[in-house]
Amino acid sequence: MKSIAASLLTVAALALPALPALANGAAPAAAAAPAAKADINAGSTKYGAACAACHGADGNSGVPANPKLAQQHPEYLVKQLEEFKSGKRTSPIMQGMAAQLTPADMKNIAHWAASNKAKPGFAKDKDLVILGEKIYRGGIADKQVAACAGCHSPNGAGIPAQYPRLSGQHADYTAAQLTAFRDGVRANSPQMAQIAARLSDKEIKAVADYIAGLR
Structure with missing residues (x-):
């Protein structure tokens, strides 16, 4: 009888799934909950209340000093x-404006x-625009300025979650941001600050004008 019972226990043990070794007898960690999806309807409502006055009802700002947000990569907007x-x-x-937004608000608006x-x-x-x-396409070799197209793509579409879309952006806004990077006023991208530091006013204005016409 003992040998039969021992055999049954062995079979039962083999049927149980293997558990990872845990230090100090800790319980296994629960699986991470999937990230919540963006609520586009909530984003539309919040955008209309907080953003539309400056950035246009559909994200296409009509004011050259304010950026177009339509079709921008949501990860970039959230950042x-x-x-x-x-x-x-x-x-x-x-x-x-951002101080009033929750993480969910930001995600919903961006999407x-x-x-x-x-x-x-x-x-x-x-x-x-020729300059x-x-x-944009070839950089400035003697100033060690890389081509904008390398990160933002030849047509300005950018690379989702890494580099923003530039295509069709207002030249005034783009020039203002490049100048801010160059002068240390905008400091949230060391890479862009390094590139802009090597550009003259004329070069900034030229590349911003070219970007505005990208399709």
């Missing part, structure tokens, strides 16, 4: 909102803005 809220990126207006199609922009200065194209 910027988080950094406005923390003070890593400074702007009296945006810091005040709603990304779901809207960006309206195309246009380059304005025929002479400068801008050279910088």
Whole structure:
């Protein structure tokens, strides 16, 4: 009888799933809960209340000083909102707005803005746009300035979760941000600060104008 009981215990043990070795007898950690999906409807409502006045009803700002948000990568938008809220990126207006947003608000707004199609922009200065194209596509070798297209793609679409979309962005806004990076006013991207530090006012204006016309 003892041998039969021992055999049954052995079979039962083999049927149980193997558990990982745990230090100090701790219980296995629970599986991480999946990240909540963005609520586009909530994002639309929050965007309309907090963002539309400056960035346009559909994310296509009509004010050259304010960026277009439509079709921007949501991960990039969330990062910027988080950094406005923390003070890593400074702007009296945006810091005040971001301070009122929860992480869920940021995610919802970002995904709603990304779901809207960006309206195309246009380059304005025929002479400068030639220089801008050279910088965007080929960089400036003697200044060790890398081509913008390497990170933001040849058509300005960017790389999701890594580099923002630039295509069709207002030239005034792009130039202002490059100048802010160069002058140390905007400090939330060491990579961009390093690149912008090597650009002249004319080069900044040229590449910003070229970006505005990218499709």
